[in-house]
Each structure stands twice: as C-alpha cells, then as structure tokens.
Amino acid sequence: MTNKPFTGSNSLLLSLEYEGVEVIFGVPGGAILPAYDPLLDSPIRHVLARHEQGAGHMAEGYAMATGRVGVTMATSGPGATNLITPLQNAKMDSTPLVAITGQVGTSAIGSDAFQEAYTTGLAMHCTKHSYLVTDADDIPNVIHEAFHLAATGRPGPVLIDIPKDVLNAETEWYEPTLAGLPGYNPTTDGHPRQIRAAVEMIEAASQPVLYVGGGVIKASASPELFEFAEAMNAPVVTTLMARGAFPDSHRLHLGMPGMHGAYTATTAIQNADVLVSLGARFDDRVTGKVDAFAPNAKIIHVDVDPAEIGKVREADVPVVGDARNVLRAMNERVRTLRETTPAPARDAWFAQLDSWATSHPYSYDQAADGPIKAQYFIERLHSLTNGNAVIVAGVGQHQMWASQFWSFAEPDNWVNSGGLGTMGFAVPAAVGAKTARPNDLVFALDGDGCFQMTFQELITAAVEDIPVKVAVFNNGGYGMVKQWQNLFYGGRISASDLGTAVPDYPKLAEAMGCVAFRVTHPDEVDVTIEKALAVTDRPVVIEVVVDPDEMCFPMVPAGGSNDDVVMGPEEL
Amino acid sequence: MKQHTLSVIVEDKPGVLARVSAMFSNRGFNIHSLAVGPTHVDGRSHITLVVDAPELEQLKKQLHKLVNVIKVQELDTTEALESEVMILRVSCAPAGRGEVSDTASLFGARMTDLSQNSMTFEVSGTPNHLASFVDHMKPYGIVDMVKSGRVALKKLSDVSPSLVGGNSQ
Numbered sequence: 111m112t113n114k115p116f117t118g119s120n121s122l123l124l125s126l127e128y129e130g131v132e133v134i135f136g137v138p139g140g141a142i143l144p145a146y147d148p149l150l151d152s153p154i155r156h157v158l159a160r161h162e163q164g165a166g167h168m169a170e171g172y173a174m175a176t177g178r179v180g181v182t183m184a185t186s187g188p189g190a191t192n193l194i195t196p197l198q199n200a201k202m203d204s205t206p207l208v209a210i211t212g213q214v215g216t217s218a219i220g221s222d223a224f225q226e227a228y229t230t231g232l233a234m235h236c237t238k239h240s241y242l243v244t245d246a247d248d249i250p251n252v253i254h255e256a257f258h259l260a261a262t263g264r265p266g267p268v269l270i271d272i273p274k275d276v277l278n279a280e281t282e283w284y285e286p287t288l289a290g291l292p293g294y295n296p297t298t299d300g301h302p303r304q305i306r307a308a309v310e311m312i313e314a315a316s317q318p319v320l321y322v323g324g325g326v327i328k329a330s331a332s333p334e335l336f337e338f339a340e341a342m343n344a345p346v347v348t349t350l351m352a353r354g355a356f357p358d359s360h361r362l363h364l365g366m367p368g369m370h371g372a373y374t375a376t377t378a379i380q381n382a383d384v385l386v387s388l389g390a391r392f393d394d395r396v397t398g399k400v401d402a403f404a405p406n407a408k409i410i411h412v413d414v415d416p417a418e419i420g421k422v423r424e425a426d427v428p429v430v431g432d433a434r435n436v437l438r439a440m441n442e443r444v445r446t447l448r449e450t451t452p453a454p455a456r457d458a459w460f461a462q463l464d465s466w467a468t469s470h471p472y473s474y475d476q477a478a479d480g481p482i483k484a485q486y487f488i489e490r491l492h493s494l495t496n497g498n499a500v501i502v503a504g505v506g507q508h509q510m511w512a513s514q515f516w517s518f519a520e521p522d523n524w525v526n527s528g529g530l531g532t533m534g535f536a537v538p539a540a541v542g543a544k545t546a547r548p549n550d551l552v553f554a555l556d557g558d559g560c561f562q563m564t565f566q567e568l569i570t571a572a573v574e575d576i577p578v579k580v581a582v583f584n585n586g587g588y589g590m591v592k593q594w595q596n597l598f599y600g601g602r603i604s605a606s607d608l609g610t611a612v613p614d615y616p617k618l619a620e621a622m623g624c625v626a627f628r629v630t631h632p633d634e635v636d637v638t639i640e641k642a643l644a645v646t647d648r649p650v651v652i653e654v655v656v657d658p659d660e661m662c663f664p665m666v667p668a669g670g671s672n673d674d675v676v677m678g679p680e681e682l
Numbered sequence: 683m684k685q686h687t688l689s690v691i692v693e694d695k696p697g698v699l700a701r702v703s704a705m706f707s708n709r710g711f712n713i714h715s716l717a718v719g720p721t722h723v724d725g726r727s728h729i730t731l732v733v734d735a736p737e738l739e740q741l742k743k744q745l746h747k748l749v750n751v752i753k754v755q756e757l758d759t760t761e762a763l764e765s766e767v768m769i770l771r772v773s774c775a776p777a778g779r780g781e782v783s784d785t786a787s788l789f790g791a792r793m794t795d796l797s798q799n800s801m802t803f804e805v806s807g808t809p810n811h812l813a814s815f816v817d818h819m820k821p822y823g824i825v826d827m828v829k830s831g832r833v834a835l836k837k838l839s840d841v842s843p844s845l846v847g848g849n850s851q
Contacts, residue, residue: 234701235708239749242696259749293693293752417743 118246118277119144122210123152125253125286131181133545135159135168139185140225142212144277157545157574162189164538164567166196170205171542174525175500175552177330179206179260180542186212187225190271191232195532198236200267202529203351204328206260207267208253209237215275216244229271238266244273246281254286263296264415265328296414300431300439308386308410308427309443313451315384315408317459318344321367321396324351324528325389325413326433332356332521334437335388341444343453345463347375349390351528354518364463365472368396369666370510373470374463376664376672381462382407389413389433392422393529402671412436470677472514474660480631481657484508484583487635488515488555491581494639499551500525500543504536504560507589507662512555534563540578541571551643554580558608558615559588565618571649572623579642579650585658586610593661597682610655619651628653683734685714687762687834690729690745691753694720698750702729705745711735715766717831726752730833757834767830768812769794771802773823782822789815800825 122145126134133155138146149156159165162184169180184193190211200207214223233240239259241252249272256268312318320342326335332355339346339362346356347367356363365372367379379385385407390396397403400422411418411425412433419428429436476486488511491499501516503509503526518524525543527535540554561582571578591606616626625645629638629652642650665676676682692698699718706713714732721728735741738756745754757764770791774782779801783793786803789811795802805815809832816824 230697231700234697234704240697291749294749415747417740417747421740 115280116282117144118249118272118279118281120148121246121249121281121283122253122272122277123148123154124283125250126154126181127152128250128286129179129253129257131179133157133172134181134183135165135172135542135545136183137162137165137185137189139189139212141186141214141274142183142189142210142277143185144274145183145210145212145272157541157570157576159538159570160566161564162192163195163534164541164564164570166193166207166209167199167532167535167538167564168542168545168567168570169207169209170196170200170203170535171502171525171539172546173200173205173207173542174203174539175522175543176546177328177522178546179208179257181208181210183210184212185225186214186229187227189225190227190229193269194232194236195530197233197267197269199527199530199532199535201236201238203527204265204324205267206265208256208260209233209267209269211269211271212277213242213271213273216273217275219273230269233269233271236267237269238264240269240271242271243276246276246279249281250284250286251290255288255291258288258291259294263294263298264325297416297430298414298432298435300412300429300436302439304427304429305436305439306443308412308429309440309447311384311408311410311427312342312344312386313447313454315344316456317382318342318384318386319364319378319382319407320344320346321349321379321385321387321390322346322352322355323349323388323390326352326355327389327521329389329414329433329435330521331389331434331437334434334441337441338437338444341441341448341453343456344386345378345460347371347379349393349396350513350526352390353513353524354521357519358517359519364467366513368393369398369668370514370662370664371396372472372514373664373675373677374466376666376675377466378463379404379407380672384408384410386410387412388437391418397422398666398670398672402673470664470675472664476632478632482629482632482635482654483660484654484656485511485515486632487581487583487654487656488512490635491553491639492516494636494643495551495553499523499553500547502526502536502540502543502552502554504554504556505531505533506557506560507593507660508555508557508560508583510662533560536560537564537578537580538567540580541567541576544571544576544578548576552578554578556580556582557589558582558584558586562608562613565622568619568622568624568649568651577646577649579652581652581654582615583654583656584610584615585656585660587658589660590662596661597679598667615651615653624649624651626651626653628655630655683736686733686735686738687757687759687764687832688731688733688738688742688745689755689757689834689836690731690751691721692727692729693750693752694725694727695750698727698748699729701748701750702731702745705741705748706731706733706735709735709741711741715831717833719833728833730831732832755836757836761837762834763837764808764832764834765806766809766812766832767804767806768815769802769804769828770816770819770824771795771800771826772819773799773825774801775799778822785818786815789818791815
C-alpha cells in the first residue's frame with residue numbers, strides 16, 4: 111500500500127469508530143464517494159439500501175430496537191432529499207439518528223452544480239441540528255457533537271453535510287470535545303420541589319392515570335415506571351410510542367389511549383382527577399378535541415423537553431427532566447412514604463375501570479370460513495411465538511391492530527412510525543432492527559399499501575443476509591383511507607383501491623430472494639406461521655389475504671371529544 | 683397582534699440567523715425589525731428582534747431549543763434600553779436650510795449630507811424619538827429614509843428611559 115495522505119474521509123471513519131458505530135445504512139454517489147473508500151478498510155459494516163429513504167428508516171429501526179444512535183449515509187442532491195422523510199420521521203418520534211451526506215465541492219456550492227441541493231437548509235426543520243463542514247479539521251468535533259446531540263436530552267436526528275473537497279482534504283484526527291456546544295445543556299434532573307409536589311398530588315388522587323409516552327422508552331425507564339406504578343397503585347396507559355414500556359398483562363395496564371385506543375384507557379383519562387404525563391406530548395391522536403380532553407384532571411407533566419410542557423395543555427405541576435431520573439427521584443420519596451403509609455386502595459376507581467374493560471374490550475369477528483381478519487393473524491402470531499419478537503409496523507389499520515392485539519411485555523420490541531405516520535416505514539425499519547438484533551425474531555406487520563412503497567428493501571435484506579419476516583395484510587387498498595371514505599365521505603371510494611390482482615406478492619417476494627407464502631383461509635394461518643418461523647436463513651414474506659371491509663375500532667372521529675368513543679360502525 | 687422585543691444571545695456561526703428567523707416565518711409571524719451584531723464576548727452575537735406575534739411563550743422555548751442559541755429574553759419596553767439609528771433625507775431649497783437645521787438639532791440629529799435641494803440627517807434614539815423626528819420632518823418632504831433594526835438591552839436601574847436620556851446634559 112502506498113502512503114496515502116490522511117484525509118477528511120479517514121477522519122470521518124475514525125470518528126464514527128470512536129463513537130462506537132457498528133453499522134451504517136447508506137447508498138453511495140458522487141459527492142460522498144471519498145467516504146466510501148476508507149469504509150472498505152473499516153470494521154464498520156455498511157448495509158447497502160436500495161433507496162436512501164430505506165437507508166434512513168433502517169437506521170431508525172436500528173435505533174428504536176436498541177436505543178443506540180442509528181447512522182445513515184447518502185450522497186448530495188437526490189441522496190440527501192430522499193433522506194428528508196426519515197429525518198422528519200425521526201424528529202417526530204425523537205429517534206437518535208446521525209445522517210451524513212456528501213455535498214458538492216465548496217467552490218461549487220450555490221452554483222446549481224450537478225446533484226446539488228441546499229441540504230442543510232432542507233434539513234433545518236426536520237433535524238434537531240445540522241452541520242455544514244467547511245474545514246476537514248472540524249470533523250472529529252462535529253461528529254462527536256452530532257452523536258451527543260442525537261442521543262441526549264430529547265433525542266433526535268442530526269445531519270452532517272460534508273463537501274467533497276473537505277472529504278478529500280488532508281487533515282489530522284484528534285480526541286474530540288464538546289466545547290463547541292455552549293448553548294446546549296438539557297435539564298435531566300427534575301426539580302426536587304416539583305417532584306415532591308407530584309408525588310403528593312398522585313398520592314392524594316382518587317382517580318389518577320399515568321399517561322406514559324415514548325420518553326419512557328427513550329430514557330430506558332421501564333423498571334422505574336414499574337416500581338412507581340405499583341408503589342402508587344396507579345393505573346397506566348401507554349401511547350403508541352410507548353407500547354412495551356409497561357407490560358400489557360399487568361393488572362394496572364389499561365392499554366393504549368386515543369383515536370384507536372382501548373376504550374378503558376381513553377375513558378380513564380377522561381375521568382381522571384390527576385393525569386401524570388411521563389414523556390408524552392399530548393399528541394392530537396391521543397387528546398382528540400383538546401378542550402374536551404381530561405376535563406377534570408390536574409396535570410403533572412414530566413418531559414425532558416421544556417417546550418413540550420404547556421404546549422398543548424397547561425401543567426399544574428411541570429417537571430423538566432429525563433423520565434428515568436424523575437421516576438427514580440419519585441420512587442425514592444415513595445419508598446420513604448410507604449414505610450409509614452400503605453398505597454391508596456382506590457377500590458371504586460379500579461371497580462369502574464374493570465367494569466369498562468369488561469363491557470368495552472377490543473373485539474373482532476373471525477368467521478370460521480374466512481375471510482381472515484388481520485387481528486386474528488396477529489393474535490395467532492403472538493401465541494405461536496410466545497410474544498418473543500420485535501414487531502415492526504407501517505402506518506394505517508394494520509398498525510393500529512398490531513398495537514391493539516399484540517401483547518407487549520418489554521420495551522424496545524415495538525418499532526413504528528408514530529408522529530409522522532410514514533407509510534412504507536415497516537420493511538426498511540425491520541431490516542434495521544434485525545441488523546441490530548440478529549438473534550431475535552423481527553416480524554414486520556405491514557399493509558399492502560405500505561409494502562408497495564418500500565418493498566425493494568427486501569432485496570437489501572436478502573443480499574445482506576438480514577432474514578426479516580414480513581406479513582403483508584392484503585386488503586386491496588389503503589384501508590384507513592377507505593375506512594374514512596366509508597364513514598365520513600358517504601362511501602365514495604376515491605383513489606384508495608389498489609386491487610388484489612397485481613402484484614402477485616409471493617412471486618414478487620421470491621424475485622427479491624425471499625421465501626414466500628400466501629394464506630387465504632383462517633385454518634391455514636397457524637401452519638403458515640409455523641412454516642415461516644422455520645425459515646431462518648432468508649427473509650420471508652407472508653401475504654395474508656384479509657377482509658377488505660374490516661374497519662378499525664374503537665375510534666374517536668378526528669376532532670371529536672374523547673368522551674365519544676365509537677365502538678363500531680353501527681354507532682356512527 | 684402585539685409587538686414584542688426579543689433579545690437573543692447566539693453563537694456567532696453561519697446559519698444561526700436563518701434558524702432564528704425561520705422560527706418566526708414558520709409560524710407566519712412577521713419580523714418587524716432585526717439587528718445582529720457582536721457582543722463583548724468573542725464568538726457571541728446579540729440578535730434583537732421586534733416581532734408581531736400573539737404570544738411568545740412557546741416560541742421562546744422553541745428558540746431556546748436551537749443548539750446555537752445561548753439565551754433568550756423578552757424585553758418589555760418599560761424595562762428595556764432601546765435604540766435605533768435612522769438616516770433621513772428631506773427636500774430643502776437653500777433658503778429653508780436654517781429652519782430645517784433648527785428642527786433637526788432639537789432631536790440631536792446630525793447633518794451628514796447636503797445637496798442643492800436636500801439635507802440628510804443621521805439620528806439615533808428610542809423608537810418614539812425617531813417617530814417624532816419623522817413627524818417633524820414630514821412637512822418639508824421626506825425624500826428617502828432608512829432605519830436600522832432596534833437594539834435593546836435590559837435596564838438594570840429603576841429610572842425610566844425618558845429621564846436617562848433627556849436631562850443628562
């Protein structure tokens with residue numbers, strides 16, 4: 111080997127190794143080419159996605175299944191613009207992500223050069239922060255700062271745009287510092303006075319609800335939440351982003367609240383006298399009509415991001431801090447309290463909750479002759495895997511059913527696109543999750559509409575030896591869109607029919623190097639799942655032909671009050 | 683919509699002003715005036731913004747979330763030292779110079795340019811002071827006018843701004 115100079119690209123790769131990166135999901139191209147050369151000699155694995163959006167979602171899936179920072183890399187121009195959706199998705203769901211994009215040479219910036227886009231400008235509103243590196247000597251500090259920003263405080267995506275000449279410039283690597291972040295100091299410990307006030311308020315409540323959001327997962331605070339809920343004898347609801355933060359089987363768990371949530375969870379919040387938001391953000395899918403949300407509740411709002419507090423609903427006890435630190439501090443107080451005082455029984459509250467749960471369960475009708483209901487398939491999959499799987503979903507009816515009918519026992523086993531609602535998320539995110547956790551079963555539950563947006567990443571899975579499993583619920587259309595058209599647009603089905611004739615999913619899957627099955631009858635569900643589980647060396651696709659008319663309930667119509675949960679179409 | 687004066691200390695880095703101003707344009711709020719300049723600390727800039735907005739609580743928090751923003755402060759007019767600079771040109775025939783000059787001098791304005799048919803003044807002071815100057819120049823015929831963004835600092839004394847500026851000579 112000749113004595114090549116040490117360049118910005120070498121520094122970049124060394125920095126990524128220094129940050130402990132084990133895999134990059136990316137697609138090469140002109141401007142980022144210099145970085146791909148030293149990658150050949152690096153211990154860091156590169157997974158070659160078939161589209162930059164796929165690469166971005168893979169990095170998100172990796173991050174959500176591990177809590178570590180996901181890394182994606184793309185070239186300038188179209189490579190960078192294709193990353194915009196994953197960046198915004200990661201921003202909305204607070205997923206730690208670092209995106210590295212190539213840029214045209216410094217002297218060509220602003221000249222409409224080939225494959226030029228104003229990447230940092232485009233990324234300004236869909237990242238936590240972004241960098242344009244103009245000096246190769248800055249690379250170690252910038253990468254270090256980016257990983258710190260992505261992972262700490264409220265996590266999120268950070269983009270680093272590096273012009274080609276900077277990647278090629280001769281430089282030196284040095285031990286980086288965070289001295290360049292004088293304005294970044296997230297508050298992670300709750301104020302002791304607020305923590306004391308919160309505990310006292312919950313203790314005195316007769317109808318409290320712990321409203322648990324994705325922040326509890328990001329903060330790895332499940333054990334602390336478990337201790338707190340039990341010690342306070344307070345019921346728990348987990349939002350779409352928090353599924354698995356608290357075991358679904360626990361007597362205190364009421365399920366997911368909101369638009370398609372469990373009746374008991376939604377109604378408990380409406381009747382709460384104290385609502386304790388832990389890393390949740392009063393999203394409109396949870397609150398419904400804000401003015402009618404939890405009308406009698408005093409609000410305790412715990413969030414690491416001060417801008418969330420008071421954004422949607424005024425908090426009576428605001429607590430700025432990381433969910434784990436705050437829960438630990440609250441647990442300490444409660445332990446002392448329990449030495450002298452038993453936990454409040456709240457018998458009347460629990461009797462009321464039980465009665466709602468009994469009268470308003472999630473339900474569906476699986477006829478013996480079919481058609482298959484997606485809910486049935488999900489329940490059978492759970493049973494046949496004992497729930498030991500990372501479940502990944504796209505967006506729509508299938509996502510809601512997955513959240514409703516999969517009983518989660520642990521955090522980090524649920525990967526989905528919550529805030530942005532990005533259709534097509536499941537396949538690439540599953541590839542990322544499986545890359546992170548090769549020994550775990552990673553099962554994407556996808557809709558046919560979503561699948562058709564990103565299925566090409568199954569080629570990545572097959573070629574890169576990432577054996578994910580994907581169930582495609584084929585109802586021949588955009589089910590949730592159709593549901594709204596049926597319910598609110600007089601049944602006028604506009605542009606939501608995909609048809610069932612094309613594509614032939616098993617053939618398509620086989621062409622991409624997957625093992626494929628099609629299941630059309632309820633009797634075949636178990637045996638098909640077992641066959642799919644038996645394949646461990648290649649990706650598997652199961653086309654599940656499901657009832658095209660099935661709708662997702664419960665439902666609170668958009669903009670409606672959460673007092674008006676609709677249990678089925680007959681109630682509308 | 684109410685006018686608010688915001689004082690924002692930021693890192694002196696490329697793109698910071700764009701991030702700060704975008705925070706307002708994203709929400710459809712108009713930036714009425716803007717001034718950016720260095721502070722006494724190396725690497726720190728002071729941005730003073732006057733914005734039309736219904737309320738700023740959420741916006742201040744969002745500004746503070748910007749990684750390069752170090753401090754955000756909303757300044758009430760009664761507790762701020764505010765100043766603007768203006769260059770104003772009035773039409774003026776040679777015979778009228780005396781009167782225009784006399785009026786301008788009442789405002790502490792300094793003549794910076796003189797032509798056959800116009801006089802140009804530079805004046806600085808509070809927004810009210812400048813507004814009043816404009817009112818008094820209007821009758822002569824304002825030909826051109828440019829005003830800087832407002833700069834502001836929080837006042838530490840209890841004395842009202844009119845007393846501080848007014849009788850110090």
